[in-house]
Amino acid sequence: MKVRVLVRLKPGVLDPQGRAVHHALEGLGFGGVKDVRIGRVIEMDVADDTSDEALDNMCRKLLANMVIEDYVVEKPGQGEPA
Amino acid sequence: MAFRAAVITFPGSNCDRDMAVAIEKVSGVPALRVWHGDAELPHRLDFIALPGGFSYGDYLRSGAMAARSPIMRAVVQAAESGVPVLGVCNGFQVLTEAGLLPGALMRNAGQNFICRTVPLTVESNQSLFTSAYEAGEVIRIPVAHHDGNFFADEATLDRIEGEGRVAFRYAEPCNGSRRDIAGILNASGNVLGMMPHPERAIEDALGGHDGCRLFESVVGSLVAA
Numbered sequence: 226m227k228v229r230v231l232v233r234l235k236p237g238v239l240d241p242q243g244r245a246v247h248h249a250l251e252g253l254g255f256g257g258v259k260d261v262r263i264g265r266v267i268e269m270d271v272a273d274d275t276s277d278e279a280l281d282n283m284c285r286k287l288l289a290n291m292v293i294e295d296y297v298v299e300k301p302g303q304g305e306p307a
Numbered sequence: 308m309a310f311r312a313a314v315i316t317f318p319g320s321n322c323d324r325d326m327a328v329a330i331e332k333v334s335g336v337p338a339l340r341v342w343h344g345d346a347e348l349p350h351r352l353d354f355i356a357l358p359g360g361f362s363y364g365d366y367l368r369s370g371a372m373a374a375r376s377p378i379m380r381a382v383v384q385a386a387e388s389g390v391p392v393l394g395v396c397n398g399f400q401v402l403t404e405a406g407l408l409p410g411a412l413m414r415n416a417g418q419n420f421i422c423r424t425v426p427l428t429v430e431s432n433q434s435l436f437t438s439a440y441e442a443g444e445v446i447r448i449p450v451a452h453h454d455g456n457f458f459a460d461e462a463t464l465d466r467i468e469g470e471g472r473v474a475f476r477y478a479e480p481c482n483g484s485r486r487d488i489a490g491i492l493n494a495s496g497n498v499l500g501m502m503p504h505p506e507r508a509i510e511d512a513l514g515g516h517d518g519c520r521l522f523e524s525v526v527g528s529l530v531a532a
Binding site for chain 2: 238239241242245287288290292293
């Protein structure tokens with residue numbers, strides 16, 4: 226089972242990288258960009274019977290730093306996360 | 308009894324030798340060197356140091372991989388049993404990732420790698436790492452990091468401030484750290500994480516010796532105990 230984990234900075238945590246990219250987009254002449262935030266996509270191929278709980282644990286114990294980041298686990302057949 | 312210190316080396320550590328030199332200079336005893344893949348620490352340690360560098364190439368997040376390496380289970384156990392543990396720079400990142408210290412070290416607010424000597428205020432000398440300093444004293448210690456921007460939520464910041472666990476603060480803004488925090492202690496006071504490098508400030512030929520007293524404090528606390 227192919228699983229995608231999106232790790233993103235929590236709302237309210239300043240993202241200096243996103244801000245720099247935002248400025249660069251504006252420098253290239255792209256108007257109307259209101260905000261840019263940068264995260265990380267982790268693609269995993271896991272056993273089909275891997276439980277949601279196990280996936281959550283992987284995220285909490287290693288893939289995301291819960292002090293500053295949130296995560297979303299995307300499984301096959303599920304739509305894009307909000 | 309001879310001072311028994313261990314310096315942990317991860318793949319990508321690059322300040323481990325400097326740390327060992329600083330410990331030997333101050334204590335007079337060579338530090339034991341421990342590899343990340345070791346499952347056990349040498350017995351009866353008085354002090355454990357996690358050095359700076361780029362452990363595991365900063366994969367995933369700075370310090371994230373090192374915090375899950377075999378030796379860290381032993382370091383966490385030792386810390387919980389009261390052994391003094393110092394994490395400098397990448398070592399600080401490893402300590403937060405391992406859950407021994409609160410907060411996280413994010414990318415510097417200005418995006419730049421910062422490599423210069425900065426003024427630090429010693430916030431408290433009521434710790435085994437800072438007893439040889441004066442409270443409120445300003446010292447000069449080098450920083451060299453890309454991810455030194457200390458972050459914690461307001462409630463956590465209020466708690467660690469209230470408990471006197473901010474050991475060092477940047478005397479002028481450095482990297483965007485919340486409340487200019489440069490180094491913090493755990494609740495028991497036996498774990499210190501700091502971004503600045505005291506081991507790089509141990510003799511005037513290196514630009515200053517303000518880092519010596521940190522190691523003197525640790526050695527002194529054990530002689531006194």
